[in-house]
Amino acid sequence: MAVLLALVVAVMLVGGGIFTLLAAVGVVRLPDVYTRMHAASKAGTVGSGLMLIAAGLHAFDFAILARAFAGFVFFILTAPVAAHLVAKAAHHAGYRLSRHATCDEMRDHTKK
Amino acid sequence: MTADPLAQTIVLAACAIALFLMCVAFFLTVWRVVNGPTLPDRIVALDMLVAIAIGFLAVIAIKTGFNLYIDIAISLGLVGFLATVALARFVLTQGMPQDDRDPLAAAPGRHGRPPETRRGRPQRRRGRAR
Numbered sequence: 001m002a003v004l005l006a007l008v009v010a011v012m013l014v015g016g017g018i019f020t021l022l023a024a025v026g027v028v029r030l031p032d033v034y035t036r037m038h039a040a041s042k043a044g045t046v047g048s049g050l051m052l053i054a055a056g057l058h059a060f061d062f063a064i065l066a067r068a069f070a071g072f073v074f075f076i077l078t079a080p081v082a083a084h085l086v087a088k089a090a091h092h093a094g095y096r097l098s099r100h101a102t103c104d105e106m107r108d109h110t111k112k
Numbered sequence: 113m114t115a116d117p118l119a120q121t122i123v124l125a126a127c128a129i130a131l132f133l134m135c136v137a138f139f140l141t142v143w144r145v146v147n148g149p150t151l152p153d154r155i156v157a158l159d160m161l162v163a164i165a166i167g168f169l170a171v172i173a174i175k176t177g178f179n180l181y182i183d184i185a186i187s188l189g190l191v192g193f194l195a196t197v198a199l200a201r202f203v204l205t206q207g208m209p210q211d212d213r214d215p216l217a218a219a220p221g222r223h224g225r226p227p228e229t230r231r232g233r234p235q236r237r238r239g240r241a242r
Binding site for chain 1: 118119120122123126127129131132133136138140141143144152153156157159160164166167170174181189190197199200201203206208
């Protein structure tokens, strides 16, 4: 039982680390700010949330698991809001898409 | 937790692997913060740094057994969200400075042009004015 729980915790820890590393690689490698925030907000949130739930499972206490899960839900709620605000502010301020972008549907909303 | 030596070994090895992966992620993100060409890049990378710090706190909560670190991680997430929102409002009110241009970005006028002027043009591709 303890070994099974330790295996689950280990898989979640390593999976969270891999998600976080992939998010960081995306932040470094992608061409403009909008694609970078796409990598950072999705994969980064899942990575840190997996690690939080692993910590809650490892404690083997329902109150701590509930708090860890509440933290994960909180990150899932706030990360898209933050990314949307940064994207909208950057687009409104005039930061352009990369030259590989084929379509900018908010093109007419840039300078009003 | 019971003191099962095999379970403890598995969890400690996973903690070491996760710490190594997140160290690499941390330094990659710091490179983007230092080197990011524009201000929104740095804001996004700082948001990512907050997420990495939350992951570090979770791993340290597992390693040391102090479950109070989970509450610290929740409050750090709240503070990081507020900081990102405040910096986004700053970008919105400040606008883009003239020297804060992404070198990989499209040339000005390509995305900012209304679609009517593009429709009347001949289809011949002009050389990109750099």
